[in-house]
Amino acid sequence: MSDARLREEICRYGRSLFERGLTPGSSGNISLRLEDGGWLVTPTNASLGFLDPARISRLDAEGRLLSGDKPTKEIPLHTALYDTRSSARAIVHLHSTHAVALTMLPEIDPRAALPPMTPYYLMRAGETALVPYYRPGDPAVADAIRGLAGKYSSVLLANHGPVVAGDSLEAAVFATEELEETAKLYLLLRNLNPRFLSPEQVADLVKAFDLDLPSHHDHDHD
Structure with missing residues (x-):
């Protein structure tokens, strides 16, 4: 693609x-990794609803700005996920309401922020890690992402929002949307003793769709 x-x-x-209310104001950012190792990434302080194609930031493989506006301050976050997920070609980071709300609940397991609620959550987003709060743009968040060793394609930043990688932009967007909807389901059903997928049902999905879930392998994957 050109x-x-x-x-x-x-x-x-x-x-x-933006139009569906998943990333208000100038929040959120999107990046695409190019064949030469460089990136296209949305600029800092830009609304995802009103992007100008000519002003999207073009970075080289070392993260230097080649053209376009100044890039998002979340570059360390994107870099860390690309570095540890070799299959990642796109990353979407939003401030979507239900996913952010989920990160503030006391019972959330950092290794599995959501239970296996639906097949499409596991098929699109996999399992989701939760990392501690860092101020936006803090380079230390990169260390937290690298600490996950590439096991997760979807990560929640506490009090901040989701970061999701995919092998295409479409895949990253679809996974982000599935994560948001699953967080919404969790909040709707919280304390109602809902019926989640059983371990056997999850194992069947893993086998049928060749899913790479952190809880279903014993070694690190890219």
Whole structure:
């Protein structure tokens, strides 16, 4: 896909996420990793609903700005996830309401922020890690992401929001949306003793769809 088409794709998905209230104001950012190791990434202080393709930041493989506006301050976050997930080609970071709310609950397991509620949550987002709070743009968040050793494609930042990697921008967006909807389900059903998928049902999904879930392997994956 050409550079121009990739820029248009970022704008199209960004606008869709914004118009559905998943990333208010100038929150959230999107990046795409290019064949030469460089990136396209949304600029700092830019609304995902009103992106200009020509102003999207173009970075080289070392993270130096080549063209476009100044990039998002969350570059360390994106870098760490790309470095530890070799299959990642796109990353979406939002401040979506239900996912943020989930991170503030006391019972959340950092190794599995959500239980196995639906098959599509596991198929799209996998299992989700929760990392502690860091101020936005803090380079220390990169160490927290690297500490997950590439096991998770979806991560929640405490009091901040989700960060989701995919092998395409479409996959990253779909996984982010599934994560948000599953967080919403969890909040709706909290303290109501809902019926989650059984271990046997999860194992069947893992086998049928070749899912790479941290709880279902004994060694690190990219």
